[in-house]
Structure formats: C-alpha cells, structure tokens
Amino acid sequence: MLKRLRSIFTAKNGKLQDRSERILKLEKLIGVTIEDPALFKRALRHRSMVSQEKYAAYDSYERLEFLGDAVLDLIAAEILFNKYPEKNEGFLTKIRAKLVRGESLAKYTQYLGFEDLMEVGEKNGNMKMSKSILADVFESIVAAIYITYGYQASFNFVKNVFDNYVDYDDLVHTVDNYKSALLEYTQAERLPLPRYKLISESGPGHNRTFEVKVLIGEDELGTGVGKSKKKAEQLAAEVALQSLDRN
Known part of the structure; x- marks a missing residue:
C-alpha cells in the first residue's frame, strides 16, 4: 500500500537542481543530501503561498502531509512494537497516539528548526505558526524523505528524532485525559464536581471552533479552545489542573 502511495506522489517532471541556502540548511537538519529540491520546498510551503504566487493548487505541503501521516503511523508502530515486546496492542496504540499527536509533532518541528525554513505568503509572513501547521510540516518532510529515499531512510529520520526528543518513560506516564484527572481530583478533595460551559462557537460549519x-x-478555573467541544473541554480541564497545582 505504501509503495503504491509513494508512486502516486512522485514528481512527474523530473528533479530540479536547486541548491539554495534553505535546502542546504534542511539537508543538515534531516541528515541526507536532497536530490529533489522542488519536492522538499513543496514540503515547506504553506498554502498561503499558492494563492499568492504562480503555484498549482496542489503545490503546498498538504498532499505530502496526507502521505506523511500514513508513513509516520507505520514507523511509530514499528518502533514501539520492537521497544515494548511484552506490551499488548492497547498499550502500543495509546503510546503511538501520544508520539504522533499534533502537539508532539509541532514540538519536533520547532526543535529541528523547520519552522524557520517555511515558505508562507506575505500576509502570513509574521504570523505565529499554529501547532496544526507545524505538525503538518513534520509529516510532509517525512513524506518527502519517503518518496525520495524509501521507507528505511524515513524510518531512520523519525527514529533519530524520537531518540533525541522523546522521553518514553514520561510519555507512558503522562496524563492525557485531563477531564478524568480533574474529576478524580475534585472527588478526592471533596470539592464540587467540574462543570463545563460553552463560551462561544465560531467558524463555518465544516471548521467550527469552540471555547469552553x-x-x-462558582469559580472559573480554566478555559480551552478546540475544534470540538470535547477537545476544548480537555484543554480547559488541563488549565484547571495547573491552576489547582499552583494553589
């Protein structure tokens, strides 16, 4: 399946020999000689550039992100399968979700410095990159490595990132259900149970944003913003736990 996806994403028009400073910096970060600069530039190109410059509609990182997501899931699964030979699939699935969730991928992008190499439109040039965008860029780079050099090279890149930036013990013990943790805290401390209230809802129907x-x-202890009420509630609960921990 991955081999077929790889062939779909391979450029049809050959490889451009472009040894720009940005490409040279990227080579140092990912540890390979880039044979297809155009592909890797696309992996760093935000869609705001597509509407502003003479690029095709598909000439941003978004298609690569789609492929990279699939490749990254497989790599993470293989790494965890070998690292935890006695753990069941439920444990492995839970840890993989933490390894490749948007927040984690965004941190890898920032640690590596991909953010500074991105190509964005003038109107967006000074914007603070969202975690979602940073996560997408990491996945698109994984895809570009996979397309150019194959699975083993992309595996080596991802494993090197995990080895350098992931604390597996911390990952295993990290709380990821903040609503449950907050409920347990209030019950243990004999406090009123948490109540969640919707503050606002905005955006088009296919891309709603919720603030909770x-x-x-009667004390408001935290707010959260997310693409679903559930996500917003989790973020609000996380803020509340941090507030209670300080007090």
Whole structure:
C-alpha cells in the first residue's frame, strides 16, 4: 500500500537542481543530501503561498502531509512494537497516539528548526505558526524523505528524532485525559464536581471552533479552545489542573 502511495506522489517532471541556502540548511537538519529540491520546498510551503504566487493548487505541503501521516503511523508502530515486546496492542496504540499527536509533532518541528525554513505568503509572513501547521510540516518532510529515499531512510529520520526528543518513560506516564484527572481530583478533595460551559462557537460549519470554560462551584478555573467541544473541554480541564497545582 505504501509503495503504491509513494508512486502516486512522485514528481512527474523530473528533479530540479536547486541548491539554495534553505535546502542546504534542511539537508543538515534531516541528515541526507536532497536530490529533489522542488519536492522538499513543496514540503515547506504553506498554502498561503499558492494563492499568492504562480503555484498549482496542489503545490503546498498538504498532499505530502496526507502521505506523511500514513508513513509516520507505520514507523511509530514499528518502533514501539520492537521497544515494548511484552506490551499488548492497547498499550502500543495509546503510546503511538501520544508520539504522533499534533502537539508532539509541532514540538519536533520547532526543535529541528523547520519552522524557520517555511515558505508562507506575505500576509502570513509574521504570523505565529499554529501547532496544526507545524505538525503538518513534520509529516510532509517525512513524506518527502519517503518518496525520495524509501521507507528505511524515513524510518531512520523519525527514529533519530524520537531518540533525541522523546522521553518514553514520561510519555507512558503522562496524563492525557485531563477531564478524568480533574474529576478524580475534585472527588478526592471533596470539592464540587467540574462543570463545563460553552463560551462561544465560531467558524463555518465544516471548521467550527469552540471555547469552553470549566467551573468548580462558582469559580472559573480554566478555559480551552478546540475544534470540538470535547477537545476544548480537555484543554480547559488541563488549565484547571495547573491552576489547582499552583494553589
């Protein structure tokens, strides 16, 4: 399946010999000699450039991100399968989700410095990159490595990133259900149970954004913003736990 996807994404028009400073910096970061600069530039190109410059509609990182997501899931699964030979599939699935979730991928992008190499439109040039964008860029780079050099090279790149930036013990013990943790805290401390209230809802129907607050009794302890009410509630609960920990 991955081999077929790889062939779909391979450029049809040959490889451009472009040894720009940006490509040279990227080579140092990913540890390979880039044979197809055009592909890797596309992996770093935000869609705001497509509408502003003479690029085709598909000439941003978004298609590569789609492929990279699939490749990254397989790589993470293989790494965890070998690292934890006695753990069941439920454990492995949970840890993989933490390894490749958007927040984690965004951090890898920032650690490696890919953010500084991105190509964005003038109107977006000074914007702070969202975690979602940074995560997408990491996946698109994985895809570009996979297309050019195959699975083993992309595996080596991802494993090197994980080895350098992931604390597996911390990952295993990290709380990821903040609503449950907050509920357990309030029950243990004999506090009123958490209540979540929707503050606002915005955006088009296919891309809604929700803002939620969490209250303990009458005290507002945190707010969260997410693409679903569930995500917003989790973020609000996380803020509340941090607030309670400080007090």
